Amino acid sequence: MxxxxxxxxxxxxxxxxxxxxxxxxxxxxxxxxxxxxxxxxxxxxxxxxxxxxxxxxxxxxxxxxxxxxxxxxxxxxxxxxxxxxxxxxxxxxxxxxKLSSRLLQKMSIAVLTHQWGHQLLSIISVATKRISMDNQFARLLKLLNKRNIGSTAAKNQQSITILPGCTGSLFDQRTLSSIIKILNLLNIRANIPNKVMCCGALSQHSGYPQQAHKQITAINNYLSQQNANEFVSFASGCGRQFNEQVANEQFQHKDIISWLADSTSVNSANFESCAQRVLVHLPCTLEDYARENVTKLLNLIPSIKLLEFNDGLSCCGAGGMQLISPEDSNRSLLNSKINSIGTIQPDVIVSSNIGCSLNLQLGLQNAGLDINVIHPVTLLARQLKH
Ligand code: SF4
Ligand code: SF4
Incomplete structure:
Protein backbone atom coordinates (compact mmCIF):
# COMPACT_ATOMS: atom_id res chain seq x y z
CA MET A 1 0.00 0.00 0.00
CA LYS A 98 -21.24 9.20 -11.03
CA LEU A 99 -23.25 8.89 -7.85
CA SER A 100 -24.70 5.56 -9.04
CA SER A 101 -21.20 4.14 -9.76
CA ARG A 102 -19.86 5.38 -6.43
CA LEU A 103 -22.77 3.88 -4.53
CA LEU A 104 -22.43 0.57 -6.40
CA GLN A 105 -18.71 0.49 -5.61
CA LYS A 106 -19.14 1.33 -1.92
CA MET A 107 -22.03 -1.08 -1.47
CA SER A 108 -20.22 -3.91 -3.25
CA ILE A 109 -17.11 -3.48 -1.09
CA ALA A 110 -19.15 -3.19 2.13
CA VAL A 111 -21.27 -6.26 1.36
CA LEU A 112 -18.31 -8.41 0.30
CA THR A 113 -16.10 -7.51 3.24
CA HIS A 114 -18.52 -7.76 6.19
CA GLN A 115 -20.27 -10.61 7.96
CA TRP A 116 -23.66 -8.89 7.66
CA GLY A 117 -23.05 -8.49 3.92
CA HIS A 118 -22.49 -12.22 3.47
CA GLN A 119 -25.69 -12.99 5.40
CA LEU A 120 -27.59 -10.48 3.26
CA LEU A 121 -26.24 -11.98 0.03
CA SER A 122 -27.23 -15.48 1.16
CA ILE A 123 -30.81 -14.28 1.67
CA ILE A 124 -30.87 -12.41 -1.66
CA SER A 125 -29.46 -15.43 -3.49
CA VAL A 126 -32.37 -17.57 -2.26
CA ALA A 127 -34.79 -14.85 -3.42
CA THR A 128 -33.18 -14.49 -6.87
CA LYS A 129 -33.64 -18.23 -7.48
CA ARG A 130 -37.40 -17.55 -7.41
CA ILE A 131 -37.34 -14.31 -9.39
CA SER A 132 -36.07 -14.37 -12.93
CA MET A 133 -33.20 -11.84 -13.00
CA ASP A 134 -30.56 -11.77 -15.69
CA ASN A 135 -27.67 -9.44 -14.93
CA GLN A 136 -24.05 -9.83 -13.82
CA PHE A 137 -24.97 -9.49 -10.14
CA ALA A 138 -27.71 -12.17 -10.30
CA ARG A 139 -25.42 -14.54 -12.21
CA LEU A 140 -22.68 -14.03 -9.60
CA LEU A 141 -25.10 -14.75 -6.78
CA LYS A 142 -25.90 -18.11 -8.33
CA LEU A 143 -22.25 -19.04 -7.77
CA LEU A 144 -22.42 -18.45 -4.01
CA ASN A 145 -20.82 -21.39 -2.27
CA LYS A 146 -21.71 -21.37 1.43
CA ARG A 147 -21.90 -25.09 2.00
CA ASN A 148 -20.67 -26.74 5.15
CA ILE A 149 -16.88 -26.85 5.06
CA GLY A 150 -16.53 -29.99 7.13
CA SER A 151 -14.54 -30.14 10.31
CA THR A 152 -10.91 -30.27 11.11
CA ALA A 153 -9.86 -33.21 13.27
CA ALA A 154 -9.42 -31.92 16.85
CA LYS A 155 -6.95 -34.69 17.72
CA ASN A 156 -4.40 -33.19 15.36
CA GLN A 157 -1.60 -31.55 17.30
CA GLN A 158 0.08 -29.48 14.64
CA SER A 159 -1.98 -26.59 13.27
CA ILE A 160 -1.94 -23.97 10.54
CA THR A 161 -3.91 -20.71 10.25
CA ILE A 162 -5.89 -20.29 7.03
CA LEU A 163 -7.15 -16.87 5.93
CA PRO A 164 -9.87 -17.37 3.28
CA GLY A 165 -10.37 -13.63 2.58
CA CYS A 166 -13.79 -12.07 2.00
CA THR A 167 -14.55 -13.39 -1.49
CA GLY A 168 -13.12 -16.79 -0.62
CA SER A 169 -15.39 -17.01 2.44
CA LEU A 170 -18.41 -16.19 0.31
CA PHE A 171 -17.77 -18.02 -2.94
CA ASP A 172 -15.13 -20.64 -2.25
CA GLN A 173 -16.07 -22.85 0.70
CA ARG A 174 -15.51 -25.79 -1.65
CA THR A 175 -11.78 -25.02 -1.74
CA LEU A 176 -11.67 -24.53 2.02
CA SER A 177 -13.28 -27.92 2.63
CA SER A 178 -10.81 -29.49 0.16
CA ILE A 179 -7.90 -28.00 2.07
CA ILE A 180 -9.30 -29.32 5.36
CA LYS A 181 -9.67 -32.78 3.82
CA ILE A 182 -6.01 -32.78 2.80
CA LEU A 183 -4.87 -31.35 6.16
CA ASN A 184 -6.78 -34.09 8.01
CA LEU A 185 -4.86 -36.66 6.00
CA LEU A 186 -1.64 -34.94 7.11
CA ASN A 187 -2.85 -34.78 10.75
CA ILE A 188 -2.79 -31.00 10.73
CA ARG A 189 -5.53 -28.87 12.32
CA ALA A 190 -6.86 -25.82 10.45
CA ASN A 191 -7.40 -22.57 12.37
CA ILE A 192 -9.92 -20.46 10.48
CA PRO A 193 -11.31 -17.07 11.65
CA ASN A 194 -14.95 -17.33 12.70
CA LYS A 195 -15.78 -14.00 11.03
CA VAL A 196 -15.18 -12.47 7.62
CA MET A 197 -11.68 -11.00 7.38
CA CYS A 198 -10.75 -9.13 4.22
CA CYS A 199 -7.13 -8.75 3.10
CA GLY A 200 -7.82 -5.15 2.01
CA ALA A 201 -6.92 -5.61 -1.68
CA LEU A 202 -10.41 -4.81 -2.96
CA SER A 203 -10.58 -1.50 -1.04
CA GLN A 204 -7.01 -0.58 -1.85
CA HIS A 205 -7.30 -1.13 -5.61
CA SER A 206 -10.67 0.62 -5.75
CA GLY A 207 -9.33 3.83 -4.20
CA TYR A 208 -10.23 3.39 -0.51
CA PRO A 209 -6.80 3.25 1.18
CA GLN A 210 -8.01 4.06 4.72
CA GLN A 211 -10.46 1.16 4.64
CA ALA A 212 -7.71 -1.14 3.33
CA HIS A 213 -5.45 -0.01 6.16
CA LYS A 214 -8.11 -0.90 8.76
CA GLN A 215 -8.57 -4.35 7.23
CA ILE A 216 -4.83 -5.05 7.23
CA THR A 217 -4.60 -3.91 10.87
CA ALA A 218 -7.43 -6.33 11.77
CA ILE A 219 -5.52 -9.18 10.08
CA ASN A 220 -2.34 -8.31 11.99
CA ASN A 221 -4.27 -8.22 15.28
CA TYR A 222 -5.88 -11.59 14.54
CA LEU A 223 -2.53 -13.23 13.71
CA SER A 224 -1.01 -11.80 16.90
CA GLN A 225 -3.90 -13.08 19.05
CA GLN A 226 -3.59 -16.52 17.45
CA ASN A 227 0.19 -16.58 17.78
CA ALA A 228 0.10 -17.59 14.14
CA ASN A 229 3.70 -17.41 13.04
CA GLU A 230 2.79 -19.10 9.78
CA PHE A 231 -0.41 -18.65 7.79
CA VAL A 232 -1.71 -19.66 4.37
CA SER A 233 -4.22 -18.26 1.89
CA PHE A 234 -5.83 -19.89 -1.14
CA ALA A 235 -6.83 -16.97 -3.38
CA SER A 236 -3.75 -15.58 -5.10
CA GLY A 237 -5.24 -12.06 -5.11
CA CYS A 238 -5.28 -12.13 -1.30
CA GLY A 239 -1.92 -13.91 -1.32
CA ARG A 240 -0.22 -11.06 -3.14
CA GLN A 241 -1.73 -8.57 -0.69
CA PHE A 242 -0.58 -10.67 2.29
CA ASN A 243 2.94 -10.93 0.85
CA GLU A 244 3.13 -7.18 0.33
CA GLN A 245 1.29 -5.86 3.40
CA VAL A 246 1.34 -8.45 6.18
CA ALA A 247 4.11 -11.00 5.80
CA ASN A 248 7.28 -10.29 7.77
CA GLU A 249 9.66 -12.17 10.04
CA GLN A 250 6.91 -12.60 12.63
CA PHE A 251 4.11 -13.71 10.28
CA GLN A 252 5.21 -15.92 7.42
CA HIS A 253 2.78 -16.38 4.58
CA LYS A 254 2.51 -19.00 1.83
CA ASP A 255 -0.04 -19.73 -0.83
CA ILE A 256 -1.62 -23.12 -0.04
CA ILE A 257 -0.21 -24.46 -3.31
CA SER A 258 3.38 -23.74 -2.27
CA TRP A 259 2.73 -24.85 1.30
CA LEU A 260 1.51 -28.27 0.09
CA ALA A 261 4.29 -28.55 -2.49
CA ASP A 262 6.85 -27.94 0.26
CA SER A 263 5.30 -30.59 2.50
CA THR A 264 7.30 -33.78 2.39
CA SER A 265 4.14 -35.75 3.27
CA VAL A 266 2.37 -34.95 -0.03
CA ASN A 267 3.41 -37.36 -2.78
CA SER A 268 1.96 -39.35 -5.66
CA ALA A 269 1.15 -42.31 -3.38
CA ASN A 270 -1.62 -40.13 -1.85
CA PHE A 271 -3.63 -39.89 -5.07
CA GLU A 272 -5.89 -42.02 -7.25
CA SER A 273 -5.29 -41.68 -10.98
CA CYS A 274 -7.32 -39.18 -12.97
CA ALA A 275 -7.58 -39.49 -16.74
CA GLN A 276 -9.05 -36.00 -17.19
CA ARG A 277 -7.75 -33.24 -19.47
CA VAL A 278 -7.17 -30.34 -17.08
CA LEU A 279 -6.70 -26.80 -18.37
CA VAL A 280 -4.48 -24.81 -15.99
CA HIS A 281 -5.18 -21.11 -15.53
CA LEU A 282 -2.34 -19.26 -13.78
CA PRO A 283 -3.68 -15.99 -12.32
CA CYS A 284 -1.56 -12.84 -12.76
CA THR A 285 -1.42 -12.49 -8.97
CA LEU A 286 0.11 -15.92 -8.43
CA GLU A 287 3.77 -15.55 -7.45
CA ASP A 288 6.38 -17.34 -9.59
CA TYR A 289 7.13 -19.98 -6.97
CA ALA A 290 3.44 -20.95 -6.68
CA ARG A 291 3.06 -20.96 -10.49
CA GLU A 292 5.73 -23.66 -10.74
CA ASN A 293 4.15 -25.53 -7.85
CA VAL A 294 0.67 -25.74 -9.44
CA THR A 295 1.95 -28.08 -12.14
CA LYS A 296 4.36 -29.83 -9.78
CA LEU A 297 1.50 -30.71 -7.40
CA LEU A 298 -1.07 -31.64 -10.06
CA ASN A 299 1.48 -33.89 -11.76
CA LEU A 300 1.47 -35.98 -8.56
CA ILE A 301 -1.93 -37.26 -9.73
CA PRO A 302 -1.26 -40.34 -11.90
CA SER A 303 -2.48 -40.17 -15.56
CA ILE A 304 -3.51 -36.50 -15.37
CA LYS A 305 -3.12 -34.49 -18.58
CA LEU A 306 -2.34 -30.81 -17.98
CA LEU A 307 -3.10 -28.31 -20.74
CA GLU A 308 -2.26 -24.65 -21.32
CA PHE A 309 -4.33 -21.79 -22.75
CA ASN A 310 -3.58 -21.09 -26.41
CA ASP A 311 -4.64 -17.43 -26.69
CA GLY A 312 -1.28 -15.86 -25.83
CA LEU A 313 -2.86 -13.56 -23.22
CA SER A 314 -1.87 -13.70 -19.58
CA CYS A 315 -4.91 -12.08 -17.95
CA CYS A 316 -8.59 -13.13 -17.89
CA GLY A 317 -9.76 -9.53 -17.35
CA ALA A 318 -10.96 -9.94 -13.76
CA GLY A 319 -9.46 -8.01 -10.86
CA GLY A 320 -11.24 -5.98 -8.20
CA MET A 321 -14.40 -4.27 -9.39
CA GLN A 322 -13.96 -5.42 -13.01
CA LEU A 323 -15.70 -8.65 -12.04
CA ILE A 324 -18.85 -6.72 -11.12
CA SER A 325 -18.70 -3.96 -13.73
CA PRO A 326 -16.33 -4.94 -16.55
CA GLU A 327 -15.17 -2.44 -19.19
CA ASP A 328 -14.76 -3.32 -22.90
CA SER A 329 -11.10 -4.41 -22.52
CA ASN A 330 -11.99 -6.67 -19.58
CA ARG A 331 -14.77 -8.27 -21.66
CA SER A 332 -12.39 -8.79 -24.60
CA LEU A 333 -9.87 -10.50 -22.33
CA LEU A 334 -12.53 -12.81 -20.96
CA ASN A 335 -13.85 -13.58 -24.48
CA SER A 336 -10.34 -14.52 -25.56
CA LYS A 337 -10.08 -17.00 -22.68
CA ILE A 338 -13.52 -18.46 -23.42
CA ASN A 339 -12.67 -18.90 -27.12
CA SER A 340 -9.45 -20.63 -26.10
CA ILE A 341 -11.38 -22.97 -23.78
CA GLY A 342 -13.85 -23.66 -26.61
CA THR A 343 -11.06 -24.87 -28.90
CA ILE A 344 -9.25 -26.90 -26.20
CA GLN A 345 -12.42 -28.53 -24.76
CA PRO A 346 -10.93 -29.56 -21.40
CA ASP A 347 -12.81 -31.71 -18.88
CA VAL A 348 -12.15 -29.21 -16.11
CA ILE A 349 -10.31 -25.91 -15.55
CA VAL A 350 -8.23 -25.12 -12.47
CA SER A 351 -7.46 -21.62 -11.21
CA SER A 352 -5.94 -20.50 -7.90
CA ASN A 353 -7.76 -17.18 -7.60
CA ILE A 354 -11.45 -16.98 -6.82
CA GLY A 355 -11.90 -13.72 -8.76
CA CYS A 356 -10.53 -15.36 -11.94
CA SER A 357 -12.54 -18.56 -11.30
CA LEU A 358 -15.81 -16.62 -11.01
CA ASN A 359 -14.98 -14.55 -14.07
CA LEU A 360 -14.21 -17.66 -16.16
CA GLN A 361 -17.25 -19.53 -14.81
CA LEU A 362 -19.58 -16.64 -15.74
CA GLY A 363 -18.01 -16.44 -19.19
CA LEU A 364 -18.44 -20.19 -19.72
CA GLN A 365 -22.10 -20.03 -18.66
CA ASN A 366 -22.77 -17.14 -21.05
CA ALA A 367 -21.14 -19.14 -23.86
CA GLY A 368 -23.20 -22.24 -23.02
CA LEU A 369 -20.10 -24.30 -22.16
CA ASP A 370 -20.69 -26.79 -19.36
CA ILE A 371 -17.18 -26.89 -17.85
CA ASN A 372 -16.38 -26.32 -14.18
CA VAL A 373 -13.64 -24.06 -12.85
CA ILE A 374 -12.21 -25.33 -9.57
CA HIS A 375 -9.18 -24.64 -7.40
CA PRO A 376 -6.21 -27.01 -8.02
CA VAL A 377 -6.50 -28.06 -4.35
CA THR A 378 -10.07 -29.22 -4.97
CA LEU A 379 -8.84 -31.50 -7.73
CA LEU A 380 -6.13 -32.86 -5.42
CA ALA A 381 -8.68 -33.49 -2.64
CA ARG A 382 -11.03 -35.28 -5.06
CA GLN A 383 -8.26 -37.65 -6.06
CA LEU A 384 -7.11 -38.47 -2.51
CA LYS A 385 -6.97 -42.17 -1.72
CA HIS A 386 -9.23 -42.95 1.22
S1 SF4 B 1 8.29 0.51 -18.74
FE1 SF4 B 1 6.37 1.66 -18.85
S2 SF4 B 1 6.11 2.51 -16.82
FE2 SF4 B 1 8.25 1.88 -16.96
S3 SF4 B 1 9.35 3.70 -17.62
FE3 SF4 B 1 8.84 2.56 -19.48
S4 SF4 B 1 6.86 3.42 -20.16
FE4 SF4 B 1 7.17 4.07 -18.02
S1 SF4 C 1 -3.68 -4.07 -16.93
FE1 SF4 C 1 -1.89 -3.10 -17.89
S2 SF4 C 1 -1.65 -1.17 -16.81
FE2 SF4 C 1 -2.96 -2.45 -15.53
S3 SF4 C 1 -1.54 -3.50 -14.13
FE3 SF4 C 1 -1.84 -4.86 -15.88
S4 SF4 C 1 -0.13 -4.33 -17.26
FE4 SF4 C 1 -0.30 -2.66 -15.79
Missing amino acids: MSTTFNLTKAADQCVMCGMCIPHCPTYQVSQNEAESPRGRISLIKAFSEGQLSASASLETHLQSCTSCMKCQQVCPANVPYQDIIDSGRHLYRGKL
Missing part, protein backbone atom coordinates in the same frame (compact mmCIF):
# COMPACT_ATOMS: atom_id res chain seq x y z
CA MET A 2 1.26 3.46 -0.80
CA SER A 3 2.82 5.25 2.17
CA THR A 4 1.31 8.45 3.58
CA THR A 5 4.24 10.35 2.09
CA PHE A 6 3.60 9.00 -1.43
CA ASN A 7 4.10 11.73 -4.02
CA LEU A 8 2.05 11.00 -7.14
CA THR A 9 3.77 13.56 -9.38
CA LYS A 10 7.22 12.34 -8.39
CA ALA A 11 6.22 8.70 -8.95
CA ALA A 12 4.67 9.48 -12.35
CA ASP A 13 7.76 11.47 -13.36
CA GLN A 14 9.83 8.36 -12.78
CA CYS A 15 8.27 6.99 -15.98
CA VAL A 16 10.68 7.67 -18.86
CA MET A 17 8.00 6.79 -21.43
CA CYS A 18 10.14 4.00 -22.91
CA GLY A 19 7.09 1.85 -23.64
CA MET A 20 8.76 -1.40 -22.58
CA CYS A 21 5.73 -2.23 -20.44
CA ILE A 22 3.23 -1.80 -23.27
CA PRO A 23 3.49 -5.21 -25.01
CA HIS A 24 3.03 -6.89 -21.63
CA CYS A 25 -0.18 -5.06 -20.76
CA PRO A 26 -3.24 -7.25 -21.40
CA THR A 27 -5.70 -4.35 -21.80
CA TYR A 28 -3.40 -2.80 -24.43
CA GLN A 29 -3.04 -6.17 -26.17
CA VAL A 30 -6.79 -6.41 -26.75
CA SER A 31 -7.47 -2.70 -27.43
CA GLN A 32 -4.25 -1.43 -29.11
CA ASN A 33 -5.13 1.87 -27.42
CA GLU A 34 -2.36 3.87 -25.70
CA ALA A 35 -4.86 5.07 -23.09
CA GLU A 36 -5.40 1.40 -22.14
CA SER A 37 -1.66 0.91 -21.54
CA PRO A 38 0.42 1.51 -18.37
CA ARG A 39 2.26 4.46 -19.94
CA GLY A 40 -1.02 5.97 -21.13
CA ARG A 41 -2.68 5.56 -17.76
CA ILE A 42 0.29 7.13 -15.95
CA SER A 43 0.08 10.19 -18.25
CA LEU A 44 -3.69 10.45 -17.77
CA ILE A 45 -3.45 10.18 -13.97
CA LYS A 46 -0.66 12.78 -13.82
CA ALA A 47 -2.61 15.22 -16.01
CA PHE A 48 -5.77 14.68 -13.98
CA SER A 49 -3.96 15.14 -10.65
CA GLU A 50 -2.44 18.40 -11.88
CA GLY A 51 -5.78 19.75 -13.11
CA GLN A 52 -4.83 19.61 -16.81
CA LEU A 53 -7.44 16.97 -17.58
CA SER A 54 -11.09 16.94 -16.48
CA ALA A 55 -13.09 13.97 -15.34
CA SER A 56 -14.79 12.20 -18.26
CA ALA A 57 -16.40 8.89 -19.14
CA SER A 58 -13.34 7.82 -21.13
CA LEU A 59 -10.89 8.68 -18.31
CA GLU A 60 -13.06 6.69 -15.91
CA THR A 61 -13.04 3.71 -18.29
CA HIS A 62 -9.23 3.73 -18.61
CA LEU A 63 -8.80 3.90 -14.84
CA GLN A 64 -11.32 1.16 -14.11
CA SER A 65 -10.28 -1.28 -16.84
CA CYS A 66 -6.76 -1.81 -15.45
CA THR A 67 -6.82 -5.29 -13.90
CA SER A 68 -3.93 -4.55 -11.49
CA CYS A 69 -2.15 -7.57 -12.97
CA MET A 70 1.17 -5.72 -12.41
CA LYS A 71 2.83 -7.16 -15.52
CA CYS A 72 3.91 -3.56 -16.24
CA GLN A 73 5.56 -3.05 -12.88
CA GLN A 74 7.37 -6.37 -13.18
CA VAL A 75 9.08 -5.40 -16.47
CA CYS A 76 9.62 -1.67 -15.94
CA PRO A 77 13.36 -0.83 -16.12
CA ALA A 78 12.79 2.46 -14.23
CA ASN A 79 11.06 0.79 -11.26
CA VAL A 80 7.98 2.96 -11.64
CA PRO A 81 5.62 2.17 -8.72
CA TYR A 82 2.65 1.56 -11.02
CA GLN A 83 0.48 -0.09 -8.37
CA ASP A 84 0.68 3.00 -6.13
CA ILE A 85 0.04 5.29 -9.11
CA ILE A 86 -3.15 3.51 -10.26
CA ASP A 87 -4.43 3.13 -6.67
CA SER A 88 -3.76 6.81 -6.07
CA GLY A 89 -5.40 7.77 -9.40
CA ARG A 90 -8.54 5.83 -8.52
CA HIS A 91 -8.56 7.40 -5.07
CA LEU A 92 -8.38 10.89 -6.61
CA TYR A 93 -11.03 10.07 -9.19
CA ARG A 94 -13.44 8.55 -6.65
CA GLY A 95 -15.17 11.87 -5.94
CA LYS A 96 -15.79 12.37 -9.68
CA LEU A 97 -17.54 9.04 -10.21
